[in-house]
Amino acid sequence: MLTFEQKLDIISSYPELVRKDVSLGRINFQFEDSLYDKKNVVFHLHRNGNGYIYAGLVDGAPVDDKGFLNLRDLSEDEIRSWIEKSIASLSVREEEPVVPSKRSRKRAKKEQTWTNAEGQKLLVKYEDELWYVYSGLSLESAFETVEEAEQYLAEEGFSPPAG
Numbered sequence: 001m002l003t004f005e006q007k008l009d010i011i012s013s014y015p016e017l018v019r020k021d022v023s024l025g026r027i028n029f030q031f032e033d034s035l036y037d038k039k040n041v042v043f044h045l046h047r048n049g050n051g052y053i054y055a056g057l058v059d060g061a062p063v064d065d066k067g068f069l070n071l072r073d074l075s076e077d078e079i080r081s082w083i084e085k086s087i088a089s090l091s092v093r094e095e096e097p098v099v100p101s102k103r104s105r106k107r108a109k110k111e112q113t114w115t116n117a118e119g120q121k122l123l124v125k126y127e128d129e130l131w132y133v134y135s136g137l138s139l140e141s142a143f144e145t146v147e148e149a150e151q152y153l154a155e156e157g158f159s160p161p162a163g
Contacts, residue, residue, distance in 0.1 A: 001073055004047045010079050011042050016087060022141060023156060026051075034090040037144045041086045043068060044155075053082045057089035066151070114158035122158055124149050 002010075008027070011017065017029040022044070029042035038054060045051035049072055056067020061082075063069050071079055112124045123134040124146075131149040133140040143149040150160070 001049060002076065002079075004045070004049050006076070007045060007049065007051070007071065007079065010076055011045065011083065014083060014087070017041055017083075020141070023135075031087055031090050035093040036090055037148055038067075038090065039144075041083060041090070042071070045071075053079070054086050055082055055089070058082075058085045061085070112161055114153045114160055116157045116159070120158075122153060122156075124153065 011029050012019065014029070016031060016033065018032055020028040020030055022028055024046075026044040026046050027042070028040050028044065030039040031041045032039060036057075038056070041054055043052040043054060051071050052068035053071050054067055055061035055063050055069050061069060069082065071082070074082070111126075114122050114124060120135075122140060125132050125134065126146070129144075131143040131146055133142070133149060133153065141149075141152060143152065153160075
């Protein structure tokens with residue numbers, strides 16, 4: 001198995017990917033030129049060597065229900081191959097853009113405070129056509145859709161406000 005540093009060097013070698021440090025010491029790498037709402041090519045790369053590559057648009061990819069494949073035990077060639085397939089899949093759009101759902105439009109002017117089991121709070125706020133997640137005054141992350149923001153928060157162990 002490759003070390004965290006080796007994986008980081010491999011992934012960092014792609015100039016089209018932008019590093020985004022996220023919570024708990026994990027790192028995302030985003031493809032800013034994605035033609036889809038999905039921008040994370042590498043998701044939650046962790047010092048323990050775990051992490052995921054988005055391959056939800058790659059035919060035949062062994063992905064989970066969110067479109068990710070685990071990179072923990074992949075070789076350098078496999079990591080490079082999946083990253084290149086991911087970038088290629090996010091670079092081509094064969095369908096019409098999805099119109100935001102009524103749910104997204106209805107909630108577009110709201111703010112929500114999500115909490116986790118330890119009582120930590122994150123604020124989700126819609127501004128300038130993006131969904132921002134704040135930890136206090138610090139920006140934690142930004143998303144193009146409310147669904148992406150909610151998925152991220154749920155994966156981080158946060159729950160929406162009741163009601």
